[in-house]
Amino acid sequence: MKLTIIAGARPNFMKIAPIIAAIEEKKREGYRISYRLVHTGQHYDKNMSDSFFEQLGIPAPHANLSAGGGSQAEQTASIMVRFEQELIENPCDMILVVGDVTSTMACAIVAKKLKIKVAHVEAGIRSGDITMPEEINRLVTDSITDYFFTTSVIANTNLQKEGKTNEQIIFVGNTMIDTLLQQRARFIAPPIWEAAKLQPKEYIVMTLHRPANVDEEANLALLIGEIMRNTRDLPVIFPVHPRTAKNLEKIAVDHPRLFLVPPLSYLEFNYLVERAKAVVTDSGGITEETTVMGVPCMTLRDTTERPETCITGTNELLGTDPAALAPAMDKLFSGQWKKGAIPALWDGNTAKRITQKLIELFAVKQEPVVVYE
Missing domain, CATH: 3.40.50.2000 (Glycogen Phosphorylase B;)
Incomplete structure (x- = not known):
């Protein structure tokens, strides 16, 4: 299975880091799964981009589209044009987009027009405020996505109301929390x-x-x-x-x-x-x-x-x-603030659940791992 993973803006990096780590673990176990990491360049400030790759142990992107800057329309267009060429030169079985930034929506549109399946991590979240650019990105992305990896039962319900099937909706938890728990000691x-x-x-x-x-x-x-x-x-x-x-x-x-x-x-x-x-x-x-x-x-x-x-x-x-x-x-x-609790499946294992589901969806084969002594 060939997967293309999209990262474009600061929130994306925390979400893809544990997914890449989980894929690498499956590869070591002999599963025939590979990925190509594409950075759209939507955020290009060092503290908002490069340092996240360094600190979270994310490997250098296979491609950087350098599509940052400009208005919303200019940035969307730039990402789409450059990502289309990227996919033509490097075809894959599925693209995986995360969150709700411009890169998420733009790359999903390009993939679907090239007849490539789309999986959306953090799908189904809704604010109900259409004046937010992120809400538009969510609605457009989820309207054409094939598989929805969700963070909560509420997100599941939102997608069901929009006509998505139970087979498409996969409740996995929150990859942001995977990263938080993995990095907390650091x-x-x-x-x-x-x-x-x-x-x-x-x-x-x-x-x-x-x-x-x-x-x-x-x-x-x-x-x-x-x-x-x-x-x-x-x-x-x-x-x-x-x-x-x-x-x-x-x-x-x-x-x-x-x-x-x-x-x-x-x-x-x-x-x-x-x-x-x-x-x-x-x-x-x-x-x-x-x-x-x-x-x-x-x-x-x-x-x-x-x-x-x-x-x-x-x-x-x-x-x-x-x-x-x-x-x-x-x-x-006055000390009256609520204590709160942790939502279901926010346990640090979300990326492993996502990767396992991808393996099942594409019937990825496992080959024997040869150990040389």
């Missing part, structure tokens, strides 16, 4: 740990990048002001997404407890998250990691595509009104 303190003299459970981590929160300067200033007013005397560590950095410069944010730092590597960022008193974010993936690490999380969005982090985990959906922060922080500082 987390490393970023420079800000010493520079700000941070102590465990005595600081807040904040990430913001969604248009609703960062694109309007006045709203961004109001939001940050409210966060600083309600975090008592704790330092707030803010790794700044490139999208957010531009507007932060315009509003000249300056507060003695607010530490703006560049995007952090995976191992550095999760070192901070694991030891934080709480996380304030508008990201989806971070809410999964905080749930597994038992860290209180406040999500500044009106909807979430990961409701299990709220139903089962440590996350609460506050909405985009800054006024919601005060009561949430009161609950946190």
Whole structure:
């Protein structure tokens, strides 16, 4: 079996790392399965791309399409044109896409038009907010996908409502959590740990990048002001997404407890998250990691595509009104935040289940392993 695995943006890398490791394990066991790793180049900042390959032990991509930059349409078109040529030159039995970034949708479309099967890891998650680019990517990808590897029963239900069959839907768990559990012992303190003299459970981590929160300067200033007013005397560590950095410069944010730092590597960022008193974010993936690490999380969005982090985990959906922060922080500082639990199959073995299913779907043969003494 020949598989092409797509990675394009930062969230993808954490999801493909354990899958590649599981495939390599099966190859060592004699299974005739091979893969070609294609990096679309959607993210090209070193901390948002290269360092993830290095830290997570992902092998160098077989191809880099260098399709980063430009508008949504330009980037989508560039990925599609270059990936089409890649597949023509290197045909495969199936492509495997992960998550909900532009690369996921673009590569799925190209594969289907070339009559190649598509498997989608993290399929079926829905926010219900069509204004989010990621929601469009999810809907388009899942409308043409052949096999759906899902993270939750809720995702299964979403796909069933959209007419997918039980044979197509495979509940496997969360590969992001595979990576988290595998790498947890390797987390490393970023420079800000010493520079700000941070102590465990005595600081807040904040990430913001969604248009609703960062694109309007006045709203961004109001939001940050409210966060600083309600975090008592704790330092707030803010790794700044490139999208957010531009507007932060315009509003000249300056507060003695607010530490703006560049995007952090995976191992550095999760070192901070694991030891934080709480996380304030508008990201989806971070809410999964905080749930597994038992860290209180406040999500500044009106909807979430990961409701299990709220139903089962440590996350609460506050909405985009800054006024919601005060009561949430009161609950946190009074020790009333929910403890949470870990969702089903978020156990570190998701990639193994995915790989085993691929072997079954394609009836991959196992050859005897010859051991030379």
